[in-house]
Amino acid sequence: MAPQTGPSEKGTGAVPAFPQLFTWEEIGIRNGRGQGREQWLVIDRKVYDVSEFSKRHPGGRRVISHYAGQDATDAFVAFHNDKSLVKKYLKSLLIGELAPDQPSFETNKKVSDFRELRCTIEKMGLLRPNYFFFFLIFLHLLVLDAASWLVVWYFGVSLVPFVFSFLSDPFVSQIQMGWFQHDLGHCSVFRRPRWNHLMQIVVINMLKGLPASWWNHLHNQHHAKPNCFRKDPDLNMHPLLFSLGKTLSVELGKQKKKFMPYNYQHKYFILLAPLALIPFFQLSILYFAIRRKKWLVSTASLSGKLQKCHCIHLHLLLVRYLESTWFIWVSQMNHIPMNIDYDKNKDWVSTQLHATCNVNQSVFNDWFTGHLNFQIEHHLFPTMPRHNYWKVAPLVKSLCDKHGIEYKSKTLLTAFVDILHSLKDSGEHWLEAYLHG
Missing domain, CATH: 3.10.120.10 (Cytochrome b5-like heme/steroid binding domain)
Structure with a gap:
């Protein structure tokens, strides 16, 4: 142990005159x-x-x-x-x-430049929300959700709501509610954290039927250590259904583990990933409720889900599957094609940039992804309101250019295709290690 230059005052709340x-x-x-x-x-x-x-x-x-x-x-x-x-x-x-x-890390020039950048964006006011922007977001959610209920009320449970399902429950209102509660979970809609938390409970618990505390518990971990196995919960489907990343795939192959035919995972991902997400979420919520004794929030979220089930019945199964499809492709297009490994204890900038990439900006891409096409900016500044991502993007790109870091930005279609390419490569690494490792 390093020599102690003064008495220890651990837990007193006072700063020692001669700190240990x-x-x-x-x-x-x-x-x-x-x-x-x-x-x-x-x-x-x-x-x-x-x-x-x-x-x-x-x-x-x-x-x-x-x-x-x-x-x-x-x-x-x-x-x-x-x-x-x-x-x-x-x-x-x-x-x-x-x-x-x-x-x-403060002696690292890249880190010190990033910290200067953060000070700059704070002075520019880019961490402050535009209430009018989020009012319009919430208003358009209410309109879309009302439209979905009107379609079901007028036509009943039949083929017609499915034909017009682009206006109904999952395709627009529910997924857009998901993006909005994501903003609230990051405390980027209101300046006071308490207001964000209360509004998030309304949106995700009551309107979507999922507990806010459960989502925050998982999503905060994802942001802290993205694409780090055993720390990022988004990788929990490895290795039960998918083999992700070269390092983990080779390790899995050498251990002769074969829960699934991973060399075909790029083919079954399209069907299985959205299908598995629904029970995975429900089991995860149940486990979270038992471990954390969060019975109240879990019951409240369940009541919101049962309310929709009562009106839509079996139609809900199909629309939930389609909602999961939208969610899984958007949420994974920025991460699965990137580096996936164990935590290497890298600096914040390297950790986030090695695990994220962007999708090109457009009005449709911004809306379709809830501005998660700016995944790099979102991960570097998780509390930044989404309407400011495009403003800070050129500054982040300049930082990357200065330090020789690749700033990846793709078309939406390329980002989707790269998910499958990455899964195919990982599956091949697993098969090679499984057969010859």
Whole structure:
């Protein structure tokens, strides 16, 4: 252990006059797996013990645990708009600082340039929401949802609602509600987090029939460590249904594991992925409710789902499948074709850019994807309102050009096709390792 230059005041909330100094070796082993499952992390070169706090962390236990033993400075800044509020929690967790001879990401020119960029966009006001924009978004959701109910009410449960289903439940109103609740979950619609949380409960719990706390629990982890196996929940279908990424596919093949014929996964993805998403979500919600004892929110979301089932019956099964199809292709077009591996403890910029790519901007693409075609900007600045992505995109691209990082942007069709190409490549790596590894 690095020499202690003064008395330790762990847990007192006071900053020691002579703080205890730590090395990365000491911090790295406090990753939740060793040393009595202690969890330490670093923010601005200060060391915090979050072992107990992680259990009551508002963003979820796992999202903060994913940075245990690592530098969490940029992740902390990215997730928290109200720094003065969260710093109150940090005071009682402070146990020391990095020793002066210990390196940190702030010495990385790429990281320092990114932090300057963030300061610039804050001064430009690009993290502040435009209420009129989101009012129009919500208004168009109400119009579309009303249209879907009118179609079912007027024609009944028959072929006609299906023919006009582009105006009905899943295709527009439900998926667009999904994009809107995504904005609310990232606290990018209102300036006060409380207002975002309350509105998100209305949209996702009552109108979509899914619990907001469950979604936030999973999605925050995805943003913290995108495409990192065992940390990103979006990879949970590996290896049960799909083999993702070269590293994981080769590992799976060498272990002689064959839950599915992965060399054909690019063919069955189109049918199976949306079909599996529906029971996967329901089982995940049940597991979440049992583990977290979130019975109230789960019951409220179920009531919203049963209300729609009562009116639409079997028609719901088809439209839910089509909604899942829309969701799965849009949500995966920016990630599956990118690097998928174990967590390598890279800096925030590298972590996000290696796991994300963009789809070219157009009025249709923006609307169809809920502005998730700007996935790079969204991941670098998760609390940024979506109407500002296009403004910051040129600045991010300049940063990438300066540091030799590829800034990928594709057509929508290319992005969809690349999902299948990536699955085909991963399946071939698995088969080669399975047969000859």
